[in-house]
Amino acid sequence: PNEKVANVAVGALSCLFNLFSGYLLPRTAMKHGYKWFQYLMPSSYSLAALVGVQFGNNQDIISVTANNATKQMTVSDYIANTYDFRPERKYDFMVGLIVVWLVVQLAIYLTFKYSSRVGFQDDDWHGLDAPLTNQDGRIGMAVGRTEVHAVEHPIILATLIGTAAPQAGAITDQYALGTSFTVAIDVNATSVEVVNSAGDQVWKSASDRAFVSASTGLTTISQSSGNFELNGDTVGAPAQKITIGGVTSSSQSVEISGSFGDSDWNWTLAFSLDSDHSQALLFNASVDGSDVANVYLAYESPPEEAFFGLGEQTGIGNLRGWRVPIWTREGGAGRGEEPITSVLNANPSVAGQYAGGSLLTTYTAVASLTSSLGRWIVLDGTSYALFNLASNATSPFKDTAQSFLAGDIIEGDHSNSSSTTVEIQYEGSSISGWLGRVTGGNALLEATGALTNVTGRQPTLPDWVNDGAILGIQGGQEFVETVIQDAQNASLPLVSVWLQDWSGTRLQAGTYGIDVHRLWWNWEPDTTLYPTWAEWVPYLREHYDVRTLSYVNTFLANVSTKSTGFNTNFYDIAKREGRFVTNTTAGDGSVWTITSGVGIDAGILDLSNKTTIDWFKDLVKKQFYSVPISGGMQDFGEYLAVDDSVSLSHGTVDPRVFHNAYPTVWASILREVVEELDLTGETIGFHRSAGTFSANHTNLFWVGDQNIDESREDGLRAVVSSALHIGASGFAHTHSDVGGYTTILSAIGNLTRSAALLGRWGELSAFSDAVFRTHEGNIPQVNVQAYTNASTLAYHVYNTRLFRSLKKYRVAQQAQYQTRGWPVLRHPIVYSPNDTTARTVIDESFWVGEALYVAPVYQVRATSLEVYLPPIELNSEGQRLNGSSIRYKHLWSGQEFESGQTVTVDSPWGQPGVFVRWPTTNEEDTQLQDLWDFVEAEKTTVLTA
Template identity: 40%
Template structure:
């Protein structure tokens, strides 16, 4: 192999051949361990032994840059993104490839390709692309790309392009709700409100009227997770400190282009033997989720609002109906106020973290009483905002907004030289706490300890994280550049802060804190992910179907423990004669889905509880809910075994896309919500449409794979479609390959015991 640099697309400069100071063998330059870098026939490639793990495409530029500022419009979390690419560089050369000293590497050195980006309008730039094997993670290659403009209009963003197999399908990039494989898509990585509808019509169009982006689209998501894995076992991730806006372009069959809104970017990649190995290598770098407390296995977490008397009555009634209850989730512990809406008022929470003395006047004693009398734990609610409670008619003890505003503890607006206000409808004015401010962290920790954790709660919904403005006049206390980069980092800071508080209080084995917003690396700080606010309907992009797709992609992004709001969250009442409310059937089928898919079984009343079927609406709905909770509990030994032996040690998800086990079965690559594996032993096809009494299920793999239908004990073989009965309470669940795990005995006992149970949605 020639030990000389490669020249590409020369248009402004002649290629300077710089001798490599290191000895170069025919196998390339060693990166350390089994990895080496080579350049042959105008192609840079990195091999692990004889396997190519990364390469450029022959003769094509692989680094580029452009000018222009991307446009982010919208507010209150509903951001619309317009990418602006002007004067993108069309040429590239390589002037040297050589070993350089580099800290943190296995060998003490790295291999660096240097050269120029050419024909960037009237600009040009120098770049350095450096590769090394990290000393602490020797199963991957890390990289750092840096671009230094040399002349002309200011370049603003970079592009890194590399080869992809045309037959390679791609998964991950966080909470993706609308696609099975991401191949052929161009995916923005930006944390924001997911929107109401996300392409399901007519609700999306109604919400997006008059220039609004409240309806979102198929790409809007709460998470900004810049990592993916592929059916080839490839894994790629940006570094957690690269929090700018990124876009992953998979639209060219043999090429992947990562567009990043900065002139420097770092990350890592590897190629494992299969998709499981890819997830394991990914999570070894980004982190693995802390242990899920064992008490969640004991039953349902009842989402209730309305005060102490109502809560206790519903708990007692559920226990009388043989509903196993692990806890209650009381988001209205801080009190509520009404906001006008079509037909009925919407109830909103007071974001002032103290108990409301009208609804929960004896909060600490009430929380303790539920635990002592019923063995029922209590979860509350906290978010990233503080609301001005000066208009709270039934009073308050502390106005945390006023305290934080006076101390400058909120994200600031430099134009007004004051708090950057978040308005969430009439009567609610709030600020976002600035987690980069050490004064805020100290003050807010005191608030959390004395007003949130002081009652014997067992955790809370840790809401929001995606609202930080991205305008030029937004300022945080400790900001490296501007709010544009702080925005995607905020969910990581929020998760880290909560985990730090839990650790300081010694509540690691008790606390359940669940988040919906996330960034690359957030998983190592949260023990439960919640898929966010979905419509209370059967929708693909933003309904019951979407939660399965989200959980599958999140699992392949390193988030092993997940759940959804049973029944969904978002009601919509409109003046357009189109309304979304929850039916008893949807509530029951969503409970079935949670029982056989989720790490935690938790319900939600929805944002307009009065128009929805609730699990406690009557004995019929409560009995269906209790049945599903019993099914969830029956699977607890099996779930816990997987959580402890595979999720904790390898980062593998509890809920698994069929393609992970059947990568050579082309039909599995297009399965999103239709079916999934719960661990290795159960294959599940949930009922996700109304009025369905039997379901056509595709059983993946070959004829050598067996699937035993648990409700009828009939055995089927892989590679075919089968039709099975799915009466209420019986999602299509199959034992895979005759598994006889002892951890499944309680579930199979449940099936035998409850097989004749008759449920109703009347």
């Protein structure tokens, strides 16, 4: 163009395009498919050329051939003659051009408004505090290239066509981390946001508090017999008034730093790519300053986001609205079930202070969390942590006997809290880990799978565990053989006996003069109960085709007073060689003594010490695996105290840091033993304690000691909530003691096992458990056992056959876990994410894989059952389904039901509420055929309880 009007027109178009691309485009997180407007650049240049020709006066001479004749003319004349662009029509053309451009701009605006994942952000358009210098310009270019730089002045950089957009005081700078993540930082708004390649929000800084902070004062942690109380009264208020001072970045990482207006501490927050996991983002937040005791990381969570995981959690469904501590300890006998919990918490007894526990007391210390939005986070560390999952609570966190009795820990659904902030408190001056958000598929399943890419997955189980029952028996060789013979005569598919009393029974005085059965923790066979242990174990396998499981833990008891005698006192050896955790207050290498009830004392092995680990591994090989057993219970792991007088590795290891690490080290020792003995394909080792990274080291998790009743908090119902949360934490192989464990005889009431409870528990475990194992309980003589009489044995035979009929289907789900990390048991929200009733489920129902929907019978003598059948919105791959075409087929009657309703079905003995998602796939048909055959074969079976 060579006329002023052309310059004005082209300049106006360029300003509009530059403003649009430089200001609006960086402020969205749209999927690339929506960014059709990026292709407007060529049209912009074309329009500019047309304007230039129309309003310009290009007198360049060109040759034009037409009708076999060639003539010379100017460019302007050629355009005017060919396209009828004549001076008298220039205003018509200009008006048309403006109308077309306004339509385009409107389309662009509507695209942003309705297709953007983030949309517009509020900006304060005001001038910079000072004129930009050359240095500022160089910094700006560094921002555009995402090279390492420091932000000294906020600027806007329009990189699409290379010109700067208007400068503003509030800005959002964007930093690409590979192709998977983008970090957006608004310095003036003190805001940080991370989005993934799909434009979905992975993490966004909290708006109601400092997103990185710190406080003084450690949580007070006290213990009694493995029961730990947590009191946050000693923790100071977190620093606030956070400001961003600088940013450094590269293509692999972004580090943000700043300070606090109410403290002289400085903070940093870094995000970086994980070379091992392309969809995981490493994070680290740290605060530098004197007296920093805790660091905090806070981020936004929309109200609809539901949370699952954080290890074993019983009696709770969606964790939103709860404050959940990460600390391994005794689960408690009751966990909120009344009146037993309050009685034990108010009266320190044989089981110690805070023996009743609360809904928050758990054996696990697993800091891995998934959400219904497909977001997940894993902490890398073992210090005490507290997850505040959008709780409304403002008082210091307490989980103590006193706080429980004061009503501070309230049961129920807390997910309707008004808070939209998740805050993680971590003991120390820094917190690190991994986080991410899945970009496709079923959100909860894929999030769990992504999480297990970091934490690891449980090793496969041996095939034999799917073929029948494991009977827990105590009493010695003669009694065990009698039970085996009776079971096989009743056609019980029996694959193993679990003999936890192989090292001797230690009786503990109980109520009414009835002894509680405990164990002697000295890892050699008891010569009275099992006099020919070495020969007898292989005999059971050869003669009855029954394997033997045993028992071990990291305690050693002094057996000098053991009435049945001993060959070796391993306590004496460990004490002499310095293998125990020591008590510095007592001095002279004194053993730190743990107590597990009156008269049950022992030393705890110091697993922070490599030489002790090697010594204990050798002991386990020679004593535990001296005979061909097939694994066993690998108990405890929670008891390491953190008192000032506790000493690990001669004072070089901090007990507060190692406490949560203890379960993982314990599991890894036993896993290394079976690997070194080449027994991984034969053995199972089940743990109740766990750390974030324990899954790799144990092929089987166990719920722990549960009350012998139907309660939600700590009884039959707790099997389901525990499995759902530990599954969402990355542990798919889990099971319970069929029938429960904790038997209570007291003046306020007794908890003893009935035939009805044992039968209903077996029905549930047939679907929920990876192995089918019973426990006699801690007072066997007052509990109904599977082998008590003909009717209890018949019920157990039935339930075992039911468990066995699910083998093909269960193994397929476990194989899916190995390849994709998906849990076997799944919360109803997995397939019904928008159904309000499904979201509130705690334990009423669950999915086994995608095909089986189970509603246990908790009122054990009920003959009918109400079951809610949620509408199925998604399949496991995240594909949306036509809900009207999916039905529920009742397993026992064959009746089909529409989804989205509550139905009533019969629930006689042996028939829990089980439905098949209908129609099934051909693959599911094959996997479930044995189950259908079982239903047909057992039609005439009549059970009693």
